Amino acid sequence: MTASLTKQPNVDQWLSIGADGRVTIRSGKVDIGQRISTAMAVIAAEELDVALDRIDFAPVETGVSPDEGVTSGSNSMQDSGQAVRLATATARRHLVEKAAAALEVDPSTLELADGLIRSRDTNRSVTYWDLQGDQPFDIAIDPEVSVKAPETYQLVGGQTTARGMTELATGKTEFVHDMTVPGMLHARVVRPPHYHARLKELDESVAQRLEQSGFRVVRDGSFLAVAGADEYAVIKAAERLAAAANWNMGKGLPTRDIYESLTANERVSLPVADGIPRKEPVPPLGDPPTDAALTLSARYEKPYHMHGSLGPSAAMAKSEGEKLHIWTHSQGVYVLRESLADGLGMDEEDLHIIHAPGAGCYGHNGADDVAVDAALVAKAIPGTPVLLKWSREDEHAWEPYGTCMAMELRASLDADGSVIAWSQESFGDTYMMRPRSSPDGDGPRRLLPLRYRAEGVDDPVPQPAMRYHVGIHRNLDPLYIFPEPRLVKNLVRGLPLRTSALRTLGGFANVFAIECFLEELAEAAGIDSVEFRIRHLDDERARDVVKAAAEALYAGDTPPNRGRGIALSQYTNSKAYAAVGVELEVGDDANIKLHRAVVAVDAGQVVDPDGLAMQCEGGFIQAASWTLHEAVTFDRDGVTSRDWDSYPILRFGNIPEIETILMDRPGNPFLGAGEAIAGPAGAAIASALHNATGLRLRRLPFTPDAIRAAAME
Amino acid sequence: MAKITLRVNGEPHEIDTDPSTPLLFVLRNQLGLTGAKLGCGLEQCGACAVLVDGVSVLSCVRAVSEFEDNDIRTVEGLMENGQPSAVQKAFIDEGAAQCGYCTAGLVVATTALLSQDPNPDSTANDSALSDHLCRCGSHTRVLKAIKSLTVEGASGDR
Ligand code: FES
Ligand code: FES
Numbered sequence: 001m002t003a004s005l006t007k008q009p010n011v012d013q014w015l016s017i018g019a020d021g022r023v024t025i026r027s028g029k030v031d032i033g034q035r036i037s038t039a040m041a042v043i044a045a046e047e048l049d050v051a052l053d054r055i056d057f058a059p060v061e062t063g064v065s066p067d068e069g070v071t072s073g074s075n076s077m078q079d080s081g082q083a084v085r086l087a088t089a090t091a092r093r094h095l096v097e098k099a100a101a102a103l104e105v106d107p108s109t110l111e112l113a114d115g116l117i118r119s120r121d122t123n124r125s126v127t128y129w130d131l132q133g134d135q136p137f138d139i140a141i142d143p144e145v146s147v148k149a150p151e152t153y154q155l156v157g158g159q160t161t162a163r164g165m166t167e168l169a170t171g172k173t174e175f176v177h178d179m180t181v182p183g184m185l186h187a188r189v190v191r192p193p194h195y196h197a198r199l200k201e202l203d204e205s206v207a208q209r210l211e212q213s214g215f216r217v218v219r220d221g222s223f224l225a226v227a228g229a230d231e232y233a234v235i236k237a238a239e240r241l242a243a244a245a246n247w248n249m250g251k252g253l254p255t256r257d258i259y260e261s262l263t264a265n266e267r268v269s270l271p272v273a274d275g276i277p278r279k280e281p282v283p284p285l286g287d288p289p290t291d292a293a294l295t296l297s298a299r300y301e302k303p304y305h306m307h308g309s310l311g312p313s314a315a316m317a318k319s320e321g322e323k324l325h326i327w328t329h330s331q332g333v334y335v336l337r338e339s340l341a342d343g344l345g346m347d348e349e350d351l352h353i354i355h356a357p358g359a360g361c362y363g364h365n366g367a368d369d370v371a372v373d374a375a376l377v378a379k380a381i382p383g384t385p386v387l388l389k390w391s392r393e394d395e396h397a398w399e400p401y402g403t404c405m406a407m408e409l410r411a412s413l414d415a416d417g418s419v420i421a422w423s424q425e426s427f428g429d430t431y432m433m434r435p436r437s438s439p440d441g442d443g444p445r446r447l448l449p450l451r452y453r454a455e456g457v458d459d460p461v462p463q464p465a466m467r468y469h470v471g472i473h474r475n476l477d478p479l480y481i482f483p484e485p486r487l488v489k490n491l492v493r494g495l496p497l498r499t500s501a502l503r504t505l506g507g508f509a510n511v512f513a514i515e516c517f518l519e520e521l522a523e524a525a526g527i528d529s530v531e532f533r534i535r536h537l538d539d540e541r542a543r544d545v546v547k548a549a550a551e552a553l554y555a556g557d558t559p560p561n562r563g564r565g566i567a568l569s570q571y572t573n574s575k576a577y578a579a580v581g582v583e584l585e586v587g588d589d590a591n592i593k594l595h596r597a598v599v600a601v602d603a604g605q606v607v608d609p610d611g612l613a614m615q616c617e618g619g620f621i622q623a624a625s626w627t628l629h630e631a632v633t634f635d636r637d638g639v640t641s642r643d644w645d646s647y648p649i650l651r652f653g654n655i656p657e658i659e660t661i662l663m664d665r666p667g668n669p670f671l672g673a674g675e676a677i678a679g680p681a682g683a684a685i686a687s688a689l690h691n692a693t694g695l696r697l698r699r700l701p702f703t704p705d706a707i708r709a710a711a712m713e
Numbered sequence: 714m715a716k717i718t719l720r721v722n723g724e725p726h727e728i729d730t731d732p733s734t735p736l737l738f739v740l741r742n743q744l745g746l747t748g749a750k751l752g753c754g755l756e757q758c759g760a761c762a763v764l765v766d767g768v769s770v771l772s773c774v775r776a777v778s779e780f781e782d783n784d785i786r787t788v789e790g791l792m793e794n795g796q797p798s799a800v801q802k803a804f805i806d807e808g809a810a811q812c813g814y815c816t817a818g819l820v821v822a823t824t825a826l827l828s829q830d831p832n833p834d835s836t837a838n839d840s841a842l843s844d845h846l847c848r849c850g851s852h853t854r855v856l857k858a859i860k861s862l863t864v865e866g867a868s869g870d871r
Contacts (some may be wrong), residue, residue, distance in 0.1 A: 039794055045826040161805065168813035169804040169820055171748020171788035178747035232738040233731070235754075310752050310760060310848045311814040360812035360849040614808055618850030644757040644846060652842035655852040 003081040004028065005086065008066040011094070011137040014087035014108070019133025021115065023050060026058045028068030029080045030331060038162045039608045040084050044149055046155045047088035049112040050128070057163075060333055060355035067334045067486035081607070081670050089145045091137060100130050139554050146692045150666035156607050157664065159530070162614075176329050176356040177314045177389060184316070184385040185216070185379045187227035188238035190245060191398060192452070195459075195498060197247040198222045204245035210237050214541070217241065218380040221454030225377050226387055235391070253496045259301050259699070262406040262427040265494045268464050269425075272487040275469045275477045275573060282488050284409065289421050292412035294524055300409070300513040301699040303631035304497050305402040306641065308649060310358030312395040313366030316582075317378035318385040322350045324378065328371040329358020332434065336368050339435040339443030340375065343450045343457065362622070364500040365433045366390055366399045369448040374519075376449060396647060397639040398448065401632050402502030403429035403495070405472070407513035411482075412598035417525040419536060423486040424476060426510055430462035431471045433500035448498070475679060478514050479570050480536035490514035496634060504675040507571060508623065511679025511701070515567035519687045520696065531570060541602050541663075542570055545579040548661050549600040553581030561585050562595060563692025566684035571677070576603040576676035580620065582684040587692050590704035590711075592628055592685070594656035597609060599681075602663040603673035612673055613660040615653040619677035620658055627682045629701050684689035717777055721746070722790025733780035737761045739777045740787060748788035748817040752846075759845030762818040763787050769825035771844065788817035791824060800824045803858040811849035819845055819855050823862075834862045 008014065008028075016024045025044050029036055031580040041055040049507050058065065068080055092112075099117040100107040109121045118125035150156075167173040192198065199222040207217045215228040215237050226241050228234045254261070270277040288295040316327040324346065330336045341348040353371075361367055374388040390398070405428035412421040437443030444461035465471035473489040522532035530550045537543050546568050558564055563586075568579040581598035599616045606612055629648045633640045641647035682700070690696050695710045715732045718725060728743050735754075735795050740746045740763065747807065752760030754773045756783040761865060764786040791798045797805060810816040819842070826833055826841035838859055847855070860866040 033817070150760060162808050162810075165805045165808060165810060166797060166801075168810040168816045169788075169801040170792055171811055171817045172748070174747070175750070177750065178741070180745065180747075230731075230734075231742055232734045308848055309814075310758060310812070310846060311750060312752075342870050358812070359814035362848070389751070392755060392757075449844075467815055489858075562762075610808055614811065614851070614854065617853045618811055621850030621852055622848070644753060649848065652845060652852055653839040655856065 001078045002082055004066060004068045004083045005141060005143065008083070008232060009140050011087050011091050011141055013066050013086060013140050014141070015091060016134075016136075017091075017128050018698060019129050019130040021054060021129045022056050023048060023054050024058050025084060027080045028060060028066040028085060028334075030060050036080070037129050037612055038160060040081060041163060042155050042160060042607050043081055043085050043339060044088045044161050046153060047085055048092050048115075048128075050115045052155060052160065052297050053298055054115070062351070062353045065333075066211055069335065070514065071334060083141070085147055086143060086145060087141050089147045090139065090142045093142075093145060094137060094139055095128055095131055099126050102126055111690055111708050135185065141635045148548040150605065151162070153262055156605070159288070160608055162611060173357060176316060176327055176358055177311060179316050179327060179356065181385050181389060184380065184387055185227040185229060186231040186234045187225055187374070187386050187388040188391065189373050189388065189394065189449075190224040190226070190242045191394060191620045192222060192237055192247050193249065193251055196250045196252065198250070199224065200246045200248040202246070203244035206240055206599045210240065211592060216381055218377050220376065222452040223449055225373065225375060225388070227377055227381060240525055248497070248515065248698050249637070253638065254494065255496075255636050258303065258404045258495065259406060262404065262492055266429065267493060268491040270464055270489050272473045272476055272489050275473070277464060277466050277473060277489055283486055284489050285486065286424055287671060288412040289486050291641055292420060293415040293494040295412040296517075296521055296524055297408070297410040298517055298520060298698060300407045300516060302405050302509045302512070303500070303700060304404045305502060305626055306363035306396065306632055306647060307362045307399055307502055308647065309359045309361050309365050309395065312390040312392055313370035313399075314358070314387065314389040315371040315374040315445050316387045317371070317374035318383060319378045319382045324350060324375060325352045325354070326371050326375055327354050327356045328367060329356060329361065330367045330371055331364070332538065334488055335434060335436050336371060338437045339447055340372060340438055342441065343372075343444030343447055344375070344379075358626055362500040363402070366395055368435050369398070376453075393642045395640045400498045400500035403431065403499040405509040407509060409513060409517045411517065413521060413525050417532065418528045419480070419482045419521070420481040422478065424478075424510075424513070425488040426472050426476050426506060427490040427492050428472045428506065428509070429495045429499045430465070431499065431505040432462065432465045433460065462491065464489065469574070470505060472506040474505040474568060474572060477573055479542060479568070479573055480533070481538050482536065497632065497639070503622070504571075507675060508568075508574060508678045508682060511569040512682040515569070515672030515680060516686050516698065519565070519690065530566060530603065539570075541577050542568065544663060545577045545600040545602050548663065549579035549581045549598050552598040552600070552659060552661060553583065558583070561692070563688045563690065565684045565687025565689070565691050567680035567687060569679045571676040576601055576671040576673040578616075578673075578676040578680055580677060580680040580684040582681070582688040584685065584688045584692060586689065586707060590707040592689065592702060592707070594654055594685075597636065597656045597658045597681070598661065599658060599677055600661040600663065601673055601676060602671075603670040603676070604668040606662055606664045607670060612662060613674055616656045616660045616677050619675065620681045621650060621655065623678035623681035624685060626678075627685045627700055627702060628654075629703065631701055715778075718781055719777070719785060721739065721785045722784070722787060723809040728777075730777060733776045735773050736763070736775060736777045736780055736785075737772040740772065746787045746789050746793070750814055750817060752814065758815075760815055760824065762821040762844070764821055764825060767825060767828055767843070769822045788820050791820065797822070798861060800827065803861050804855070807854045807858040807861065809851055810860045811851050811856035815845060815847040815851070819847070823855070823859055827859070827862055
């Protein structure tokens with residue numbers, strides 16, 4: 001049983017059937033453009049035997065929706081998809097039994113079509129809506145209920161248009177940013193220049209003049225915001241308020257080189273075995289085995305990355321008596337409620353949080369923080385709805401980033417080219433700063449705005465995440481058969497920037513390092529790198545994706561001046577398998593031109609093939625953007641990546657042809673696929689770059705400057 | 714405050730506003746046309762694009778008063794008889810949106826591109842879309858949607 005089901009064991013917690021012929025699914029997962037609601041609707045319609053367009057989704061809302069924690073880590077299909085499947089299958093069995101009783105026939109004589117249940121013998125019929133319309137089921141989900149056999153699927157695995165596509169293409173979708181309610185105010189925050197700056201003084205005459213012109217200035221310690229009826233006027237007012245603020249800058253941000261800091265700063269080091277950190281001493285690296293024919297070491301590095309949501313974070317809040325309502329694009333309304341209630345000293349019951357669509361977020365971005373900003377302003381202006389939006393600069397400079405990392409590897413091969421020793425140490429800051437409350441009351445500290453109030457909370461002190469394949473050690477464990485790999489995670493203290501969950505957590509950096517290093521080893525041993533991988537794999541499905549990608553990538557000769565490369569991973573060594581092939585060219589200006597990508601994916605049973613292909617294409621493009629362009633920059637006075645010019649991302653103009661090969665595995669459990677592509681995408685680009693130019697780049701991103709510098713060496 | 718006359722989606726509107734307010738804010742907050750999005754307010758991302766006399770224009774910086782003599786069309790106004798336009802239909806069919814925050818801008822840019830050049834090559838696509846960012850990676854689908862609308866694409870080469 002999944003956690004979702006244990007927490008919500010009843011059919012009524014997952015679905016209801018209306019007298020009007022609609023089926024409403026309640027899931028605790030939110031659709032963030034990954035088409036989760038489309039896939040879930042397909043499953044529900046399949047098990048219930050109803051038309052796809054009868055399915056509705058209830059918005060995710062505290063107190064109503066199942067508590068499924070946070071939408072993250074490609075878990076949605078595994079948790080929620082399975083729960084919806086079992087809930088709808090249980091409901092269907094119940095409805096058939098009810099129909100048999102009502103029609104006084106044997107259940108085996110009944111046929112179902114789009115909610116109509118007809119007896120073959122008597123030709124009498126009854127519908128779901130007659131039987132169940134608006135009534136609770138009052139039954140538990142049967143985890144053993146029989147579900148549809150894959151060979152009888154009508155909808156699963158077929159072509160479907162994503163839900164909500166028409167509304168998106170015609171501008172009708174209502175994002176949080178678009179909410180309009182009578183009497184509402186717009187609001188903006190005024191942040192300090194950097195994390196550690198505090199408000200020394202505010203020119204009160206400016207605040208007064210703003211108040212006199214109808215704005216509301218909200219101040220609580222170093223938390224500063226302004227609200228008013230007209231959005232653009234509020235933006236201008238926030239600029240005036242920012243100019244009136246004088247900040248105590250403190251020591252500023254540490255400016256030591258991040259790659260130096262990663263291995264020089266104080267850190268918590270833990271050995272990792274079978275994907276899980278152990279509270280044991282780290283075994284020393286020692287000398288290579290005596291039978292080693294070849295030993296190589298290499299260090300790979302990645303900078304800080306931002307989520308870089310296209311829409312700056314936003315939230316609406318309204319304070320009504322004891323109650324506080326918040327509309328947010330947070331990925332976890334329940335965890336936000338817990339930490340915010342704790343931070344504001346409120347009863348959880350008085351905090352009502354409703355999910356509303358936002359721009360794609362790819363992890364823990366500003367969504368939760370802006371909800372807190374809106375809550376603080378709304379509490380200062382009771383009874384008035386407040387729509388608070390971050391500016392582009394707020395978003396770039398204040399979201400929690402994906403940490404910089406260093407990966408140090410060493411491996412030895414025997415005379416046959418088999419790996420006989422493997423060591424990897426990964427270094428980074430935390431990925432685990434979602435606003436979950438922990439026993440030590442860490443929840444409120446993870447909500448940025450609360451740190452700036454007069455009664456501010458301290459900065460959180462991250463502890464090493466200890467679960468299977470999370471944080472820095474996600475995909476640290478190689479998928480390959482290496483004898484007793486030595487694996488170490490290092491949670492580094494004193495790094496300069498705020499960090500939390502970004503798509504794949506450590507998976508991108510670890511797979512990038514492992515797969516790049518395999519290329520170097522194969523080359524040193526004089527073995528074809530695809531062959532080298534296959535030799536070290538005992539998992540058929542992993543081998544199949546590599547072979548499929550290699551076959552497609554290497555079909556035909558490589559055009560002149562181009563290079564090709566390939567890489568593999570299985571996300572968290574337990575989810576989707578992905579092999580990525582890339583063909584690229586390096587121009588005279590040292591820019592990388594991506595020509596072609598091949599993505600072979602095994603995500604178990606495919607529910608929504610087009611949606612899965614789209615996830616793969618999107619995953620490749622984002623990872624290619626990280627690999628070619630992205631690095632958050634800063635100096636002592638704060639983050640300097642404050643817009644899209646100072647933090648460039650991949651654009652139209654460098655989007656390759658992407659061929660997706662889906663290995664359908666009927667009857668196999670769904671495996672999350674959203675993040676599987678990133679790691680191999682980065683490594684495949686590195687390998688293709690080497691193939692095209694002979695250069696091995698080990699630090700991301702591969703900008704023209706980095707490529708020229710490598711060529712000079 | 715000043716009275717500004719705007720022609721949006723075929724309808725004239727008289728609006729009371731600070732004339733220096735960027736067009737986007739007037740469209741969204743005063744006319745309720747929230748399809749175009751505020752992504753940066755810096756003319757860097759394309760989320761706010763609208764058609765001005767058939768040309769795709771970023772609306773997040775330039776003052777509303779500059780647009781009094783123009784014919785403005787937003788993503789909402791591209792619908793034809795209540796139905797999605799051919800470009801919108803192609804976006805829907807190709808699944809050319811994930812979160813969709815960038816989509817209105819891309820639909821507008823595509824509409825402008827194809828009205829000027831019914832058979833754009835990849836260089837023309839790239840330059841028409843060069844103002845537009847998408848963080849979800851829906852680029853491949855947008856390009857497919859454009860291709861499906863070209864003479865070549867419509868003749869079955871999809
Ligand atoms: S919002 Fe206008 S270009 Fe970004
Ligand atoms: S679809 Fe999300 S930004 Fe483009």
